[in-house]
Amino acid sequence: MKYKNFLKQAVWTKVAASFLLVISACASTTQTASTEKQAEAVNVNTTLQRPKLIVGIVVDQMRYDYLYRYWSKYGNDGFKKLLSEGFNFKNTQYSYVPTYTGPGHASIYTGSVPALNGIVGNNWYERDQKKTVYCVEDNTVQTVGSSSTAGQMSPANLKTTTITDELRLATNMGAKVVGVALKDRGSILPAGHMANGAYWFDSPSGNWITSTYYSQELPQWVQAFNNKKLADQYLNQPWETLLPIEQYTESSADDVPWEGKLNNEQKAVFPHDVPALRGKDYELIRSIPAGNTITKDFALAALQGEELGKDDVTDFLTVSFSSPDYVGHTFGPNSVEAEDVFLRLDLELAELISKIENEVGKGEVLFFLTADHGAAHVPAYMASVKVPAGLSSSGVVRDSVDAYLDKTYGKGDWVERYMNQQIYLNRSLVQSKKLNLAEVQQRVADYAVRFDGVLRTVTASTLQNSNWGVGMMARVENGYNVKRSGDVIMLLEPGWFEGYGGRTGTTHGSQANYDTHVPLVWYGWKVPAGESDAEAAVSDIAATIAAWLYIQEPNGSVGRPLQVYMK
Numbered sequence: 392m393k394y395k396n397f398l399k400q401a402v403w404t405k406v407a408a409s410f411l412l413v414i415s416a417c418a419s420t421t422q423t424a425s426t427e428k429q430a431e432a433v434n435v436n437t438t439l440q441r442p443k444l445i446v447g448i449v450v451d452q453m454r455y456d457y458l459y460r461y462w463s464k465y466g467n468d469g470f471k472k473l474l475s476e477g478f479n480f481k482n483t484q485y486s487y488v489p490t491y492t493g494p495g496h497a498s499i500y501t502g503s504v505p506a507l508n509g510i511v512g513n514n515w516y517e518r519d520q521k522k523t524v525y526c527v528e529d530n531t532v533q534t535v536g537s538s539s540t541a542g543q544m545s546p547a548n549l550k551t552t553t554i555t556d557e558l559r560l561a562t563n564m565g566a567k568v569v570g571v572a573l574k575d576r577g578s579i580l581p582a583g584h585m586a587n588g589a590y591w592f593d594s595p596s597g598n599w600i601t602s603t604y605y606s607q608e609l610p611q612w613v614q615a616f617n618n619k620k621l622a623d624q625y626l627n628q629p630w631e632t633l634l635p636i637e638q639y640t641e642s643s644a645d646d647v648p649w650e651g652k653l654n655n656e657q658k659a660v661f662p663h664d665v666p667a668l669r670g671k672d673y674e675l676i677r678s679i680p681a682g683n684t685i686t687k688d689f690a691l692a693a694l695q696g697e698e699l700g701k702d703d704v705t706d707f708l709t710v711s712f713s714s715p716d717y718v719g720h721t722f723g724p725n726s727v728e729a730e731d732v733f734l735r736l737d738l739e740l741a742e743l744i745s746k747i748e749n750e751v752g753k754g755e756v757l758f759f760l761t762a763d764h765g766a767a768h769v770p771a772y773m774a775s776v777k778v779p780a781g782l783s784s785s786g787v788v789r790d791s792v793d794a795y796l797d798k799t800y801g802k803g804d805w806v807e808r809y810m811n812q813q814i815y816l817n818r819s820l821v822q823s824k825k826l827n828l829a830e831v832q833q834r835v836a837d838y839a840v841r842f843d844g845v846l847r848t849v850t851a852s853t854l855q856n857s858n859w860g861v862g863m864m865a866r867v868e869n870g871y872n873v874k875r876s877g878d879v880i881m882l883l884e885p886g887w888f889e890g891y892g893g894r895t896g897t898t899h900g901s902q903a904n905y906d907t908h909v910p911l912v913w914y915g916w917k918v919p920a921g922e923s924d925a926e927a928a929v930s931d932i933a934a935t936i937a938a939w940l941y942i943q944e945p946n947g948s949v950g951r952p953l954q955v956y957m958k
Contacts, residue, residue: 441940442757442916444700445558446747447581447709449499450736451492451574451716452899453762454724455483455908457733460641464634468745469737473760477914478957479922485764485909486928487869488882488902489811492716493526494870495763495929496580500553500709502933502948504869509550511875513576516808516815518874523808524548527579529604536600536609536617537593544575544591545604546584551947553583554933555707560585561942565704567697571690573677577711577763587697590689592682597622597673599689612696621688622673625681630663632727633734642730649771650728651721651895653678659722678721680735682714687739691746700751705940710743711763712736723769723897744914757916757939759932762909764899771894773886780886782894783844785809788881795838800824800831812889812900813877814839828852828878835879844887851878866902913957923956 458470458479465471473479485495487504489512497503497510505511510526517524527544534542552560555568570582570589582589586605590613593600598617601609609617636645650659654675655668669675676682690710693699699706715732722728740760747756770780789809796805801824808815814835821828832850840848849867859865867880883889885903899906911927917939930950937944938952 439941440917441705443702443705443755444747444751445705445707445757445936446743446759447499447707448740448743448758448760449496449572449577449581449709449711450760450762450910451577451711451713452719452764452766453715453733453910454765454905455481455762455910458910458912461730461733461737464638464734465737466741468741470740472741472744473758473912473914474922476920477758477912478918478920480911480913480927480953480956481922481924483761483909483911483927483929483931484904485907486866486930488866488907489870489900490764490902490906491811491900492574492763493576493580496577496711497526497549498929499761499763499932500555500581500583501549501551501945502554502930502937502950503551503945504930504949505876506869506872507551507947507949509548509872509875510580511870511872512811514810515875516810516877518807518815518818521807523810527576529602532602532604534593534600535603535606536598536613537596539593539595539600541575541591541593541595542600542602544579544602546579546582547604549580549584552945553581554936554945555581555709556583556585557937557943557945558705558707558940559583561940562704567699567704567706568709569693569697569699569707570709571686571693572709572711573682573686573713574711577713578709581709581711588693590693592673592677592685594672594674594677610696612692616689616692616696621685622676625679625685626669626673626676627666628681630661630665630679630681630731632661632731633738636661636727639727639730642727643725643772645727647726647772649769649775649895650723650726653721659728661727677714678717680714680732682717683712683732683736683739686710686712686714687743690743694747694750700747700755712739719766720896720898723772723895724766725768725772748915754916757918757936758914759936760910760912760914761929761932765904765906765909766897766899767886767888767901767903767905769895769897770886770888778886779884781844781884782890783842783883783887785889788814788839788842791842792835792839796831796835799834800826808877811877812881812883814879814881816878818878832878839879839881842881844883845881846884847882849880849882851876851880854880863902866907919957921957925953925956927953927956 493513501508529545558566568586570578572578573592575591578589578591590599652659718732773780793806807817829852836848854871934950935953
């Protein structure tokens with residue numbers, strides 16, 4: 392009996408031991424799995440992938456349709472490469488009005504809108520100072536690289552951070568950020584408040600310059616670049632068409648009355664005798680394809696001079712090609728000149744992309760290409776093909792509103808400024824006469840809507856107390872800044888704009904899709920090939936970059952990451 396009990400006890404002891412072994416094994420397995428997961432998580436964190444370099448390319452005054460309008464004449468390594476190997480958001484819009492260069496660059500890099508970032512135009516009226524302010528002017532700094540005043544510029548008027556600022560913050564200032572453009576605002580606003588450098592072209596000297604906001608002297612690589620005197624070389628060459636002119640079938644005839652002329656030119660036709668037209672300074676290079684060429688040259692010099700993309704910390708190079716805007720303003724979107732500048736820009740982009748990838752490594756660079764705004768067709772051209780269009784006169788609007796208010800409330804200087812299709816009232820005069828500002832604004836809005844070409848007017852008081860959310864008026868609301876915008880905002884009919892240089896050339900600034908619809912193409916690091924019809928906003932660009940880099944969005948960001956569409 393004792394034997395049986397012993398056997399029974401032994402059996403149960405063995406079972407218990409086996410059970411404990413199983414439990415121990417399970418625990419060990421669980422612990423091992425947990426350890427492996429922790430190790431895996433640690434491995435993910437220690438091998439967080441980021442591109443070595445981001446290159447933001449903005450083409451000034453590039454309509455969306457330019458991606459395809461000259462398709463058959465583009466090479467394989469510029470626009471076509473971006474579209475075939477990158478990801479194209481076909482329905483990318485600006486979500487505000489007015490659509491100008493300063494606000495466009497600010498929106499791209501802040502992921503925001505003028506209502507928040509404060510850049511409501513290239514210029515605006517500051518009521519407190521009683522003067523017009525340029526978007527990047529800063530009289531507290533001085534020019535570096537020239538004796539001109541063109542370097543008295545900084546991002547001080549920009550009220551929010553940029554994605555380039557956030558990259559600097561996230562890396563404890565380890566990331567390098569450099570901005571490049573012929574236009575100061577096209578370089579300064581993208582580079583942000585904390586940039587290592589921002590450089591722009593100085594027409595009096597032909598140098599690339601900066602301001603004491605960034606440094607007290609030009610880096611050696613910039614000095615060496617300026618010493619090459621490339622602007623002189625480019626201005627000693629005539630502007631001839633890249634292809635035989637009879638192949639420019641996407642454009643109007645070369646000699647039409649709605650095209651402007653280059654300075655001192657007798658006729659707006661090819662070839663343009665640049666050496667004979669250049670004058671004493673270097674201003675002309677902005678309005679010819681060589682402006683894009685020298686911008687590309689300087690961007691590549693910055694790449695090497697600053698050793699961008701050479702370490703484990705992501706760097707950022709912002710490049711804006713300004714010359715298409717000058718060409719569009721002078722000749723219009725349907726000109727042979729506009730077509731030629733984009734065919735040549737295609738070659739510049741091919742070289743820029745190729746050399747950056749060779750220098751940094753293919754697949755190590757994240758590129759994006761977009762535009763700061765589009766452009767309208769020239770009203771005179773549209774009239775020639777029987778489409779309604781026209782020109783509005785800012786002088787007529789201002790004088791007429793002033794006269795109307797004289798008649799309504801008595802003599803006075805009622806309109807302090809009219810700009811950006813906005814009427815700035817003399818609020819001190821309104822107050823001194825003990826008038827209700829909202830009522831005066833509404834009277835002016837009701838009066839101004841009668842002008843030819845005016846689609847709609849809206850007052851500042853209305854904008855401060857409304858929330859449209861979507862549609863045309865939402866764009867107005869997003870562009871309205873309480874301290875910097877006017878009292879009455881005017882929207883012009885499609886095809887209408889305020890005269891820019893008379894009846895020739897084009898401009899932009901409206902709520903119409905030809906001004907708000909721009910390209911957005913991503914290429915390179917982690918970007919799949921494809922395209923999307925999804926609605927995208929220019930303000931989504933910064934949020935998308937932030938998501939890829941695992942960093943904070945700019946502090947005024949209203950955008951959302953676009954990766955969800957890149958399938």
